[in-house]
Amino acid sequence: QHSLFSVFSKFGLLYSVRAHRNAAVAGPGYYAIIKFYSDRDASRAQRACNGQRLFQKSPLKVCVCTKQKGLQQQVLALNSNKCQELANHYLGFNGWSSRIITLQNVSGFDDENGDLGKILQKRSVKYLGAVEVTLPNHGVCTRGVGLGEADIENSEDPVEFVTATRRVQKLAVGKALSSAFQKILLVVLENGKVAVEYNYTQEEPTDSLTEEELKGLVQV
Numbered sequence: 001q002h003s004l005f006s007v008f009s010k011f012g013l014l015y016s017v018r019a020h021r022n023a024a025v026a027g028p029g030y031y032a033i034i035k036f037y038s039d040r041d042a043s044r045a046q047r048a049c050n051g052q053r054l055f056q057k058s059p060l061k062v063c064v065c066t067k068q069k070g071l072q073q074q075v076l077a078l079n080s081n082k083c084q085e086l087a088n089h090y091l092g093f094n095g096w097s098s099r100i101i102t103l104q105n106v107s108g109f110d111d112e113n114g115d116l117g118k119i120l121q122k123r124s125v126k127y128l129g130a131v132e133v134t135l136p137n138h139g140v141c142t143r144g145v146g147l148g149e150a151d152i153e154n155s156e157d158p159v160e161f162v163t164a165t166r167r168v169q170k171l172a173v174g175k176a177l178s179s180a181f182q183k184i185l186l187v188v189l190e191n192g193k194v195a196v197e198y199n200y201t202q203e204e205p206t207d208s209l210t211e212e213e214l215k216g217l218v219q220v
Contacts, residue, residue: 001032003055008034011048012041013089015082033065037086038188080174083181090186090194095137098177101130102215103169106147124151125164129172130206130214133180138196142183143214145206146175179204 001019008014015035022029036042042064050062078086087096107125126149134141148171150164183202187195206214 004032004034007049007054008036008045011036011045013037013086037089040188077178077182080177080181083178086186087181090188091135091137091196096133096135098131098133098180100173100176101132101143101211102128103130103172104128105165124149125161125168127165127168127172129169129176131173131176131180133177133184135184135196140184140196140198142180142198143207144176144179144182145204146172146177146179148172148175183207 001017004019005014005017008017013036015037017032017034019030019032022031034042034045036045046062046064049060051059054060104127105125106128126147128145128147130143130145132141132143148168150168150171152160152164154160183199185197185199187197189195
């Protein structure tokens with residue numbers, strides 16, 4: 001996998017690299033699945049590497065995988081780590097920033113008073129997070145909201161409760177960050193420059209709220 005990553009990362013940012021041993025009926029050897037963020041980068045890599053001896057004695061066969069007709073694939077949003085990796089690559093580490101607008105404990109939303117004693121008796125902990133992402137060089141600012149939830153096996157154990165709370169807070173912020181990034185379109189031009197547009201198709205009702213209204217938002 002290291003050799004594959006070294007070779008193919010020269011053509012663009014890689015999403016993942018996976019090497020697998022061939023099935024017994026196919027004979028000894030390996031095959032790999034390499035995912036790029038960009039279709040253009042994948043095509044460039046295929047044309048340059050197909051039939052070449054990159055790091056082995058025999059020529060390497062490289063094909064571009066395509067979706068099969070008649071099959072619908074669900075398009076999943078990138079997780080927050082992948083979003084940050086993509087932003088750092090195309091925008092630079094100083095080309096974007098994020099901040100947490102609010103992080104609310106909604107575990108006791110159904111409780112009349114919502115006090116800690118009642119929350120501790122519940123079998124799950126929930127947090128609602130709202131995050132803002134800013135691209136100052138492109139004049140783009142987006143927001144995202146995410147809900148994190150986890151079950152607690154022993155709700156009377158304070159250590160387990162604190163551990164679950166930290167995990168859920170991180171999950172809520174990560175989902176909110178991912179949601180904010182879904183509203184950003186990165187357009188990579190042929191000369192390598194990057195243009196940024198706001199993706200209006202991903203707008204949510206919460207985008208029209210003021211920051212104060214967003215801080216007072218409670219959803220479950």
